Amino acid sequence: xxxxxxxxxxxxxxxxxxxxxxxxxxxxxxxxxxxxxxxxxxxxxxxxxxxxxxxxxxxxxxxxxxxxxxxxxxxxxxxxxxxxxxxxxxxxxxxxxxxxxxxxxxxxxxxxxxxxxxxxxxxxxxxxxxxxxxxxxxxxxxxxxxxxxxxxxxxxxxxxxxxxxxxxxxxxxxxxxxxxxxxxxxxxxxxxxxxxxxxxxxxxxxxxxxxxxxxxxxxxxxxxxxxxxxxxxxxxxxxxxxxxxxxxxxxxxxxxxxxxxxxxxxxxxxxxxxxxxxxxxxxxxxxxxxxxxxxxxxxxxxxxxxxxxxxxxxxxxxxxxxxxxxxxxxxxxxxxxxxxxxxxxxxxxxxxxxxxxxxxxxxxxxx
Numbered sequence: 259x260x261x262x263x264x265x266x267x268x269x270x271x272x273x274x275x276x277x278x279x280x281x282x283x284x285x286x287x288x289x290x291x292x293x294x295x296x297x298x299x300x301x302x303x304x305x306x307x308x309x310x311x312x313x314x315x316x317x318x319x320x321x322x323x324x325x326x327x328x329x330x331x332x333x334x335x336x337x338x339x340x341x342x343x344x345x346x347x348x349x350x351x352x353x354x355x356x357x358x359x360x361x362x363x364x365x366x367x368x369x370x371x372x373x374x375x376x377x378x379x380x381x382x383x384x385x386x387x388x389x390x391x392x393x394x395x396x397x398x399x400x401x402x403x404x405x406x407x408x409x410x411x412x413x414x415x416x417x418x419x420x421x422x423x424x425x426x427x428x429x430x431x432x433x434x435x436x437x438x439x440x441x442x443x444x445x446x447x448x449x450x451x452x453x454x455x456x457x458x459x460x461x462x463x464x465x466x467x468x469x470x471x472x473x474x475x476x477x478x479x480x481x482x483x484x485x486x487x488x489x490x491x492x493x494x495x496x497x498x499x500x501x502x503x504x505x506x507x508x509x510x511x512x513x514x515x516x517x518x519x520x521x522x523x524x525x526x527x528x529x530x531x532x533x534x535x536x537x538x539x540x541x542x543x544x545x546x547x548x549x550x551x552x553x554x555x556x557x558x559x560x561x562x563x564x565x566x567x568x569x570x571x572x573x574x575x576x577x578x579x580x581x582x583x584x585x586x587x588x589x590x591x592x593x594x595x596x597x598x599x600x601x602x603x604x605x606x607x608x609x610x611x612x613x614x615x616x617x618x619x620x621x622x623x624x625x
Contacts, residue, residue: 259324260349261295261317265359268300268346269337271313271488275304276330278311278461287373290327293348295320303374304330309458310377311465312490321349327374328355328366336364377492382476382483384450388425390473390486392440394466396427397459399438399616402585404456405431412498416459420477421449428503434582435506436589438616450477453500458482458493465489506619508605511598515544515569516611519595522549523587525563529553530580532561539625540580544599545573553580576602577625583608586618 275291283289283306292303298320303312337346340359347358355366397416405413408431417428426439454462465486466473476483484491529540533553543550549567554560576599586608587595598607608618 259293259295259326260321260347261300262319262321262345262347263300263315263317265337265340265342265344265346267315267318269334271302271315272330272334272337274464274489275302275311275313276334277464278304278306278309279330280306281331285373285375287327287369288375289329289331290369290374291330291333292325292327292371292374294325295323297323305375305377306457307375307377308455308494309461310492311461314488318345324350325371326350326355327369327371332366333357377481377494382478384446384477385474386420386444386446386477387472387474388442388444389470390466391468391470392425392442393473394463394468396425396438396440397463397466399589400427400429400436401459401463402589403429403431403434403436403618404459406456408432412453412496412500415453415455415496417451417453417500417503418482419449419451420444420446420475422446428500430501430503430506433579433621434585435503435619436586436616437503437507437618440615451500452477452482453496453498454482454493455496458491462491462493465491506605507617508598508600508607508619511600511604511607513544513569513571513574513599514596515549515567515599516594516596517549517565517567519587519590519593522565522567522595523584525551525565526580526584526587529561529563530584532559533580537623538579538581539577539623540583541575541577541625543573543575544569544571546570574599574602576606577623578606578620579623582620586620589618590616 294301298317300317301314344359355368357364408414419426422445425442428437473484473486482493529551532555533540534555541552549565551563592610594611596609596611606620
């Protein structure tokens with residue numbers, strides 16, 4: 259294997275592929291990136307056995323085809339530190355990878371290509387195509403609510419539900435829930451529900467942009483595969499049953515308030531400074547035209563803020579984890595936010611005024 263390529267042509271796919279590679283690996287070869295050269299095509303593959311990403315780019319000159327595995331982070335750091343528009347020559351010499359650029363020369367260790375794992379190619383049961391911007395919006399609107407390292411392993415990911423003319427993402431960590439739906443122009447004989455692990459969702463999101471260019475999805479029994487432009491992304495699926503999210507969404511709340519989103523977010527963020535660091539609880543006292551936000555902590559420190567809201571109804575008080583409310587307000591794009599409540603012990607429903615394509619549920623706290 260020996261080829262020449264410009265720094266920029268190598269760096270973008272390499273950066274994305276290296277993102278999949280974990281720093282601490284059980285198998286040494288998993289910290290390497292697999293480079294395969296065929297014709298003028300260069301394919302870079304990184305995997306952690308759960309997620310695999312293949313990026314393709316074009317070499318400016320190929321002397322010999324072939325393949326090798328080299329340390330992903332070191333190769334990426336070398337490429338990043340070379341000057342813009344630098345020409346990079348990469349080849350194998352005496353079982354090692356040698357990178358030359360200008361007057362620089364780097365020799366990198368390699369591991370046998372045969373040791374590099376391949377996520378098995380399962381037959382995809384369903385193929386469909388979505389606009390990249392749609393899928394990116396769905397992920398960004400809900401991904402913050404995914405659990406991290408929860409013993410209920412099926413919460414450490416995102417539910418992707420696809421049925422005729424509708425695609426929906428749902429994420430929950432048991433204390434809050436985020437759901438976003440978008441219409442799509444796809445006819446399916448049956449609906450699909452798959453749980454994509456947290457890391458897979460975050461890596462997939464990095465590949466997407468806001469364009470209407472298509473991303474093609476292949477849904478298999480144990481894997482989901484996405485093709486976008488020069489990248490092929492594969493993730494294992496979480497085998498489990500996702501909670502019935504429809505039952506979690508509160509219906510019939512009769513107390514509706516509308517607030518300026520940015521203003522409410524700032525008030526909550528400031529009040530949070532003096533909340534209990536462990537529980538992050540704030541009390542919301544709702545009365546006609548006003549919302550009072552209060553927090554205190556074991557050091558007897560207190561914060562109190564008032565923010566005017568559109569609300570006419572009976573006064574009520576409830577407690578929430580302030581971090582959960584701020585996350586929702588940071589994710590919504592509208593200038594105003596609508597909050598629907600039933601009583602102090604029931605969950606709050608947050609959405610755009612009049613309802614948008616996303617809705618958020620936050621469970622109350624006893625303070």
